[in-house]
Amino acid sequence: MTAARPTIGIIGAGKLGVVLAQLALAARYEVRIAGSGSPHAIGLSMRVLAPGAQTMTTIDVASSSDIVILALPLRNYQHLPVDALADKLVIDAMNYWWEVDGENPALSDPASSTSELVQEHLHK
Numbered sequence: 001m002t003a004a005r006p007t008i009g010i011i012g013a014g015k016l017g018v019v020l021a022q023l024a025l026a027a028r029y030e031v032r033i034a035g036s037g038s039p040h041a042i043g044l045s046m047r048v049l050a051p052g053a054q055t056m057t058t059i060d061v062a063s064s065s066d067i068v069i070l071a072l073p074l075r076n077y078q079h080l081p082v083d084a085l086a087d088k089l090v091i092d093a094m095n096y097w098w099e100v101d102g103e104n105p106a107l108s109d110p111a112s113s114t115s116e117l118v119q120e121h122l123h124k
């Protein structure tokens with residue numbers, strides 16, 4: 001008997017999120033994906049770019065997936081649904097990119113990584 005494969009949730013349906021969805025689908029994982037708004041807003045692009053990925057709200061992706069990959073702009077990490085992610089395996093694929101995130105000393109402090117900030121936020 002083989003174990004059920006984990007479902008993969010992706011928060012962020014942009015350049016990185018789409019490529020991750022394509023790779024996970026090609027590897028035969030069940031994929032759920034969300035952008036910042038309604039699932040309908042990304043429905044057409046996901047049907048074209050990552051057919052088979054289920055579009056959902058962010059909170060539904062977080063609560064219904066076994067593994068959740070963070071692929072949203074880092075500046076928005078404090079909007080993540082902390083409670084829904086509480087018992088999930090979360091993979092942070094975000095980077096600080098000042099052109100997108102703006103000048104932010106908290107995110108560019110070499111004393112700590114941005115993934116540590118995200119982890120701290122999720123453990124609140």
Ligand SMILES: NC(=O)c1ccc[n+]([C@@H]2O[C@H](COP(=O)([O-])OP(=O)(O)OC[C@H]3O[C@@H](n4cnc5c(N)ncnc54)[C@H](OP(=O)(O)O)[C@@H]3O)[C@@H](O)[C@H]2O)c1
Nearest residue numbers: 012013014015016035036037071072073074076079094095
């Ligand atoms: N592009 C790369 O090659 C690459 C490689 C490695 C890492 N990264 C990192 O991955 C992250 C995303 O980069 P990207 O290039 O994919 O950005 P992007 O193309 O701008 O896509 C960002 C996605 O995140 C969504 N989003 C924004 N705020 C959100 C929120 N609060 N909740 C849920 N979804 C939200 C956006 O939805 P809306 O469109 O609805 O706003 C959009 O779908 C960044 O931290 C970047 O540094 C990127």
